[in-house]
Amino acid sequence: METVDDSFLSTLAYRPVITHAKAHRIGVIGAGRIAQQRQIPCYRNAGLEVVAAADVKQEALDRAAENFGITRGYLDYRDLLAQPDIDIVDICTNTFPRKQITLDALAARKHVLSEKPFARNYADAVEIVEAADASGVQLAVHQPTRWYYPCAIARELIMKGYLGDVFYIELRMHGNQDTIYYEDPVTRWHTELKDHIFVEWGAHHFDLCRWFAGGETPRHISAFGTVRGNEHFKSKMAVSASCDYASGIVGCVSMDQASRFPRVGNTRIGMNFRVEGTQGVVAGDMVFDLAFESRINGGISGQFDFSQPLSKEEDPFGYMWCASVRDGHLWPMAELIRSIHTGEKGLCSGRDNLHSVASYLAAMKSDELHRPVGPEEIVQGLA
Numbered sequence: 218m219e220t221v222d223d224s225f226l227s228t229l230a231y232r233p234v235i236t237h238a239k240a241h242r243i244g245v246i247g248a249g250r251i252a253q254q255r256q257i258p259c260y261r262n263a264g265l266e267v268v269a270a271a272d273v274k275q276e277a278l279d280r281a282a283e284n285f286g287i288t289r290g291y292l293d294y295r296d297l298l299a300q301p302d303i304d305i306v307d308i309c310t311n312t313f314p315r316k317q318i319t320l321d322a323l324a325a326r327k328h329v330l331s332e333k334p335f336a337r338n339y340a341d342a343v344e345i346v347e348a349a350d351a352s353g354v355q356l357a358v359h360q361p362t363r364w365y366y367p368c369a370i371a372r373e374l375i376m377k378g379y380l381g382d383v384f385y386i387e388l389r390m391h392g393n394q395d396t397i398y399y400e401d402p403v404t405r406w407h408t409e410l411k412d413h414i415f416v417e418w419g420a421h422h423f424d425l426c427r428w429f430a431g432g433e434t435p436r437h438i439s440a441f442g443t444v445r446g447n448e449h450f451k452s453k454m455a456v457s458a459s460c461d462y463a464s465g466i467v468g469c470v471s472m473d474q475a476s477r478f479p480r481v482g483n484t485r486i487g488m489n490f491r492v493e494g495t496q497g498v499v500a501g502d503m504v505f506d507l508a509f510e511s512r513i514n515g516g517i518s519g520q521f522d523f524s525q526p527l528s529k530e531e532d533p534f535g536y537m538w539c540a541s542v543r544d545g546h547l548w549p550m551a552e553l554i555r556s557i558h559t560g561e562k563g564l565c566s567g568r569d570n571l572h573s574v575a576s577y578l579a580a581m582k583s584d585e586l587h588r589p590v591g592p593e594e595i596v597q598g599l600a
């Protein structure tokens with residue numbers, strides 16, 4: 218079996234390619250944590266121009282001016298939408314005001330990148346997708362986890378046939394957001410969300426399950442969550458879900474954000490995955506590393522570590538961690554810009570995301586009804 222090195226990675230499309238960087242002017246609505254600590258620095262690193270920000274809080278606009286020299290700040294997002302030079306709007310508020318902001322941005326004929334979760338219910342997601350089609354602009358959803366290097370490489374290996382027929386997808390997450398978000402007054406509001414684990418986290422993991430399954434949506438999802446009474450969140454914070462695919466794939470999504478002991482021994486805290494196929498396997502941490510083995514091409518294997526931290530200059534707020542995260546957060550914008558120029562729907566289009574929304578809502582409904590629920594039942598409004 219041949220062990221491949223970095224030259225093999227260069228045959229895979231796992232790094233975003235930005236075209237027409239200078240042809241667009243981006244306005245960010247919701248200049249909070251994700252906007253200032255990930256999106257804006259990673260766009261600027263790629264040569265994109267973020268020219269304005271809108272936020273209901275003056276201090277957020279002040280920070281955008283101080284951190285990035287973005288002096289065009291608006292307390293009312295509609296003033297940003299009225300700017301004729303801005304053609305792309307990145308909506309980084311939380312989900313609650315986002316639907317109306319997105320509809321207004323689409324009506325103003327701006328191309329839109331929406332933060333995840335795209336929607337908390339299916340009807341809202343459909344309304345937004347139809348509004349984008351009616352306006353003739355492109356709509357994309359920010360799903361960076363798909364493109365953290367290990368996940369992007371795994372997807373390339375899958376799509377290029379290195380794993381043969383995929384039959385097993387496992388996604389696992391261990392953390393203690395239940396305590397960390399409760400103790401921080403800035404993030405404490407999340408504890409009130411009854412749908413937090415399914416909607417906020419499910420938006421990553423059920424989407425990633427589809428990504429590794431080549432875009433296929435499960436037929437049914439059986440999910441169960443538990444509470445022990447010591448949690449701070451109103452949402453269940455420890456959940457297991459099984460996904461049954463018509464093609465024969467089985468998917469396991471395990472989300473635990475109630476752990477009081479997330480790091481045990483030398484284990485990495487966070488999110489990891491494993492995808493098995495008839496000809497190979499790929500496994501790793503979703504952000505930092507991966508290993509794979511394949512019987513294709515005479516047998517190859519490889520192991521890659523992406524945990525090298527970015528410099529303080531590249532990651533001024535210590536929230537981007539490494540190039541894998543920086544480039545993962547750039548990909549959805551790269552896809553949006555590609556779709557603007559080709560007229561094709563991007564890989565993370567709003568229409569594609571309807572399947573991910575239906576999947577995480579099906580999982581939540583399954584937990585509630587104690588039976589398997591198909592995403593199709595969510596689409597039909599039957600569950």
Ligand SMILES: NC(=O)c1ccc[n+]([C@@H]2O[C@H](COP(=O)([O-])OP(=O)(O)OC[C@H]3O[C@@H](n4cnc5c(N)ncnc54)[C@H](O)[C@@H]3O)[C@@H](O)[C@H]2O)c1
Nearest residue numbers: 247248249250251272273274277309310311312314332333
């Ligand atoms: N993809 C990821 O890895 C990732 C990570 C963190 C957060 N997120 C998502 O990003 C979104 C924002 O999270 P955050 O942690 O940055 O939150 P945040 O609260 O730090 O930032 C949101 C900002 O939106 C502003 N805002 C609220 N209502 C507004 C309105 N009507 N008009 C203009 N601005 C408004 C707030 O004042 C705030 O500054 C959430 O949906 C979250 O799920 C994604």
